[in-house]
Amino acid sequence: MRSRQLVLPRRLLLTSCLQFVINAQQPASDKIFDTAAFEKFLQxxxxxxxxxxxxxxxxxxxxxxxxxxxxxxxxxxxxxYLKYLTKKFLKKQQLRDWLRVVSTSRGVYELKFFNVVNDDADDDED
Incomplete structure (x- = not known):
């Protein structure tokens, strides 16, 4: 009598490890973004x-x-999904109008300020 071997699927044998980084250095240095609260939100x-x-x-x-x-x-x-959750956190903290989530490379997301251009020159002409 032969003993049966358990054959695992290939996807279970290959353990993949995905790494993502969300970089919020610029807003955190301006004290408008709390990284500890964001970490708790993600958890x-x-x-x-x-x-x-x-x-x-x-x-x-x-x-x-x-x-x-x-x-x-x-x-x-x-x-x-991480980008979606980051946007959700920004909306909850009422920061969505000033910050956006940009993918700078594979697995790296960065929070950047929107570029706001003042139209003072157009207002002066009127």
Missing amino acids: DKIKVDGRVGNLGDTVVIQQAGEGKVEIIAHNELSGR
Whole structure:
């Protein structure tokens, strides 16, 4: 009698590690963005297997320097989902009118101020 071997799917054998960085150094240095509150928000809101607060060991969220938040996921996590949650946090803090989320490279998102151009020259002509 032969013993049966358990054959795991290939996707379970290959453990991928996704790393994302959200860089908010510029707004944090201006004291309008609280990175600790943002880190707490992400820990409360990120869904794993369809449930909020189910991070466990699969998702690690930590501050990486001044104004940077690093997310390391050992399961499938979308960068677009992190961008969505960042926008949601900005809206909640009423910062969405001044800040935007820009992808500077793969897995790196940066919070930048909107470029506001004053139309003082047009107002003076009237």
